[in-house]
Amino acid sequence: MSGHLAVVGLGPGDARWLTPEAQAALDAADALYGYGPYLDRVSVRPGQSRHPSDNREEMRRAAAALAHAAQGARVVVVSGGDPGVFAMAAEICEAIETGPPAWRALDVTVVPGISAMLAVAARAGAPLGHDFCALSLSDNLKSWDVIERRLDAAANAGFVIACYNPVSRARPWQLASAFARLRRHLPGTTPVIFGRAVGRTDEAVTVTTLDGADASGADMATLVIVGSHATRVIARPGRPLVYTPRAATEASA
Amino acid sequence: MSGHLAVVGLGPGDARWLTPEAQAALDAADALYGYGPYLDRVSVRPGQSRHPSDNREEMRRAAAALAHAAQGARVVVVSGGDPGVFAMAAEICEAIETGPPAWRALDVTVVPGISAMLAVAARAGAPLGHDFCALSLSDNLKSWDVIERRLDAAANAGFVIACYNPVSRARPWQLASAFARLRRHLPGTTPVIFGRAVGRTDEAVTVTTLDGADASGADMATLVIVGSHATRVIARPGRPLVYTPRAATEASA
Numbered sequence: 001m002s003g004h005l006a007v008v009g010l011g012p013g014d015a016r017w018l019t020p021e022a023q024a025a026l027d028a029a030d031a032l033y034g035y036g037p038y039l040d041r042v043s044v045r046p047g048q049s050r051h052p053s054d055n056r057e058e059m060r061r062a063a064a065a066l067a068h069a070a071q072g073a074r075v076v077v078v079s080g081g082d083p084g085v086f087a088m089a090a091e092i093c094e095a096i097e098t099g100p101p102a103w104r105a106l107d108v109t110v111v112p113g114i115s116a117m118l119a120v121a122a123r124a125g126a127p128l129g130h131d132f133c134a135l136s137l138s139d140n141l142k143s144w145d146v147i148e149r150r151l152d153a154a155a156n157a158g159f160v161i162a163c164y165n166p167v168s169r170a171r172p173w174q175l176a177s178a179f180a181r182l183r184r185h186l187p188g189t190t191p192v193i194f195g196r197a198v199g200r201t202d203e204a205v206t207v208t209t210l211d212g213a214d215a216s217g218a219d220m221a222t223l224v225i226v227g228s229h230a231t232r233v234i235a236r237p238g239r240p241l242v243y244t245p246r247a248a249t250e251a252s253a
Numbered sequence: 254m255s256g257h258l259a260v261v262g263l264g265p266g267d268a269r270w271l272t273p274e275a276q277a278a279l280d281a282a283d284a285l286y287g288y289g290p291y292l293d294r295v296s297v298r299p300g301q302s303r304h305p306s307d308n309r310e311e312m313r314r315a316a317a318a319l320a321h322a323a324q325g326a327r328v329v330v331v332s333g334g335d336p337g338v339f340a341m342a343a344e345i346c347e348a349i350e351t352g353p354p355a356w357r358a359l360d361v362t363v364v365p366g367i368s369a370m371l372a373v374a375a376r377a378g379a380p381l382g383h384d385f386c387a388l389s390l391s392d393n394l395k396s397w398d399v400i401e402r403r404l405d406a407a408a409n410a411g412f413v414i415a416c417y418n419p420v421s422r423a424r425p426w427q428l429a430s431a432f433a434r435l436r437r438h439l440p441g442t443t444p445v446i447f448g449r450a451v452g453r454t455d456e457a458v459t460v461t462t463l464d465g466a467d468a469s470g471a472d473m474a475t476l477v478i479v480g481s482h483a484t485r486v487i488a489r490p491g492r493p494l495v496y497t498p499r500a501a502t503e504a505s506a
Contacts, residue, residue, distance in 0.1 A: 016274035019367065024269070082367075084374040086499065090382025093496035097487045104489035110375035112367050114272065121337040122363035129343025131403060133386035133412055141500040146411070150384060153410035157403045159386055234350045236357035243346035246339065247394040 003069035003106050006076050007083040007092050009113020010041055014199030017114045025076055025111050033065040034078035034088075042078060058088065062095035066103050082115035086136050086164045116223045117162035120195030123205045125234070125241035127193060127225050132160035132244075137167075137174045144174070148181055155185035160231060160244055163224040167215065175224065176215035182226055186210055191227040191242050194218055207233065207240055256322035256359050259329050260336040260345050262366020263294055267452030270367045278329055278364050286318040287331035287341075295331060311341065315348035319356050335368035339389050339417045369476045370415035373448030376458045378487070378494035380446060380478050385413035385497075390420075390427045397427070401434055408438035413484060413497055416477040420468065428477065429468035435479055439463055444480040444495050447471055460486065460493055 006025045011017030026032070026042055033039075036052035044050075051068075053061045061077070069075040079087035089110045096103045121128045133154045139147060154161050161182075166175040182190075188211030196204045196219065206217070210226065218224055227244065234241040259278045264270030279285070279295055286292075289305035297303075304321075306314045314330070322328040332340040342363045349356045374381045386407045392400060407414050414435075419428040435443075441464030449457040449472065459470070463479065471477055480497065487494040 011272070014274070016277070017272050017365070019264070019270050019272055021267070021269035082371050084371060084379045084381050086382070089375070089379035090496050090499050093378050093382070093485075093487060093494050094498055096489075096494065097485065097496075104487065108494070110379065112270070112371040112375040114365050114367065115371060118335050118337060118365040118368060122342070122365040125346050126337045126342035126363065128337050128387075129339070129346070131386065131388045133384065133407070134381075135384045136499075150410045150412065153406040154386070154412075157406035158399070159403065159407075232346075232350065234346060234357065236349075241346050241349065241361070243343050243350075245347055246343050246389075 002072045004074045005065060005069040005092065005106055006109045006111055007089045008076050008078050008111040009082045010038060010078055010080055011114035012081055012116055012119045012199040013041070013197060017119065017199060019113065022111050022113060028074055029076040030073040031068055031075045032078060033061055033075065038078045038080050058091045059095060062088065062091040063099060066092065066095055066099060066106065069106055070102060079113070082113040083110055084112065085115045085134060116164070116195070116198065117225065119198045120193060120205065120223045120225060123195060123198055124193045124207065124225070126243040127160055127191070127227060127231055128162065128244065130160065130230065130244040130246055131158065132162060134162045134164060136164045137178055138165040138171060139174060147178070151178055151181050152185065155182050158228050158230065160228045161226045163226065166218045166222055166224045168220050175218055179210065179213050179215060183210055186229065190229070191231045191233050193225040193242060194222055195225070196222040205239065207242055255325045257327045258318060258322040258345065258359055259362045259364055260342045261329050261331050261364040262335045263291060263331055263333055264367035265334055265369055265372040265452040266294070266450060270372065270452060272366065275364050275366060281327055282329040283326040284321055284328045285331060286314055286328065291331045291333050311344045312348060315341065315344040316352060319345065319348055319352060319359065322359055323355060332366070335366045336363055337365065338368045338387060369417070369448070369451065370478065372451045373446060373458065373476045373478060376448060376451055377446045377460065377478070379496040380413055380444070380480060380484060381415065381497065383413065383483065383497040383499055384411065385415060387415045387417060389417045390431055391418040391424060392427060400431070404431055404434050405438065408435050411481050411483065413481045414479045416479065419471045419475055419477045421473050428471055432463065432466050432468060436463055439479070439482065443482070444484045444486050446478040446495060447475055448478070449475040458492065460495055
């Protein structure tokens, strides 16, 4: 089968985070699929077809892209950030597993990108400098009970926590509930970072504490990083530096 | 203070993973610091000084780079992968916190890069498609007991685990011990990925199971990803696809 499908990470908003490999994959595509606002970030090349879809239609988008590739086209599915982290690469795999057997013979590649947590962490200093986890706070696809158990486990074991999908219009209370849950395990002084729209012109990064963290400060474009016992804040002119030392103290474990 | 220091992520070995922002920071540098093999990947520009050091000298390197920047130079410290994940950004922050007060006034930026776990995951499919953690198996800077507690917590809570620093000449037994520990919590059929030297000419990615995982197959250039209960393997021509679905089953929690 001659078709080819690449799942391409665009990185967060800044074009300077688009890797040469991702740019080459976009340039070579016959057809581009993705969430509309992500596709809008890709420069138009004559002869390429574009297939924007809504952000609730990932499985349908994956199946449409695979069907298109199976016709022999070079198809790209774009993701913001990295396609392997809470994004389209898993949807494509799931569509392949559950779809027509011929899709397994397609040439499929995943082109990594700068994930949002890496970009937010870079702006703040090095909060992910030691053991950490990435956790989606969306309870669309798992129960809130599972999320609470994972918050408990991560905080108690000393992991810094990068929270993806902290809020949406349909999920207004989850982030505040997560902060309340984490306050059972972590000191109120634990550093918390809100990174909104990092790499875009409306970027806003703020550093606060677990006690001071206000969930209403987050929206769908926000990634929230909650430190561990070991995470430190360095006061300096302008925004402080936040980092987690590589040497773990026993208190952080 | 006019000095500037950038901590720059080169990504894994492939130059096509070097972002335009990282390339621009390298081009603008007066001086480059880093582990020798990483510096060797950066093309030489006349007039730049180079300061290679050994991989056990991170704190000394960080202090030297900051002292150089404090003299007014544009200094770059390079990391393989992403500088914020078990790498130089945390060392620079720690050196700032413990160093001369003047260093806090330096203009410091962190330039994110493709972290090894994202590159290995991309080669395998989407094993990090759902909640996951990144854990260093090095017990140079924390006790093995802390590492075991984190392995227990992560596996029991349903996180996929990306293991950084799985082995070194001085740490020969840790990865086998980690596999043994994880077998207490996870089925023997749990997918395990060994990603060695991804992006380099000697790249080798293998997919096995927790029961079949042989720690002697890893070296210092290897990143190991251990799946969760939910991680799936899709047989197909060539290497299988490994992915973790976004919808968690209760069994995976």
